[in-house]
Amino acid sequence: MNKQTLAGLLLSLCLLLTITVALPAQQAQAADGTLFSDVSNSYWAHDTIEWGVNAGLVKGYADGTFKPSKTVTEAEFLAMLIRSYEPEVTASSKGNWASPYYVRAKALRYPVSSYTDLSSRSKVITRAKVAELISAADGVNFSGDDAIRYLLAFGLANGSDAGQATVSSFKGNQSLTRAEALQFIKNFVDYGAGGLLDRPQEASNASDIPAVANR
Structure with a gap:
């Protein structure tokens, strides 16, 4: 041979x-x-979580779980949002891990108060603040209930009750979960502006928002 x-x-x-x-x-x-032991195929956000993991927006935990109901901090949500269109922005290996995301958010004039106050970055973010960030990324300047109305009016959110899309059902004062965070971002990717837009310096005209019920 x-x-x-x-x-x-x-x-x-x-x-x-x-x-x-x-x-x-x-x-x-x-x-x-299944991707994670605590996310069954029938879980409401199963497909969204799979999308977020495959897109590199978020990871699971070492024990094989995703913890979909775990609350999300401002820094964590901001990182997911910016990664959705700008994956080249990555966490810092020195100092505060989220600083590169805040640098980018400041350049885009996004409404976060933690550019320099590092302690605020680790606080749990509310759904109302998420509405302000998502609407800012869509190129408008709204706050509070107006930001919530914007998301509901343009299909970027459905509220906590899909059959009753109102400002009240949005529950803006509630904290955000990991599963909800990914759903917000997926809605923005699917139905938003197609990229991370600058937030205007001046407040946008609330009368331009289509009518949405308060309750």
């Missing part, structure tokens, strides 16, 4: 072993069908 024939046999054997070893793992993953 010459060297070329022997080399060919060894290559074929390696390929066969690779296929044999890899195949069971792929079949097991397909049979399982």
Whole structure:
């Protein structure tokens, strides 16, 4: 047997072993069908969470969970939002990890109060503040209930009750969860401006928002 024939046999054997070893793992993953142990296929945000993970916006935890109901800080939401269109902006390995996202947010004039106050970055963000950030990324300048009305009027949110899209049902004072954060961002990617726009310096005209019920 010459060297070329022997080399060919060894290559074929390696390929066969690779296929044999890899195949069971792929079949097991397909049979399982879930990314995280605490996110079932029937969970309301399953597809959204899978989208967010595949898009590199967020990761799960080392124990195999996602913790979809865990609250989100301002820094965490801002990072997800900016990553949705600008993945080249990444966490800092020195100092405060979220500083690059705040630098970008400041350049875009987004309404966050933590450009320099690092302690505020770790505070849980409310749904109303999320409405202000999402509307800012869509190129308008609204705050409070007007920001909520904007999201509801233009399909960027449905409120906590999809059958009753009102300012009250939006529950702006409530804290945001990981699953909700990804849903907000997916809505923005699907129905928003198509990128991260600058927030105007002057407040936008609230009368331009289509009518949305308060309650």
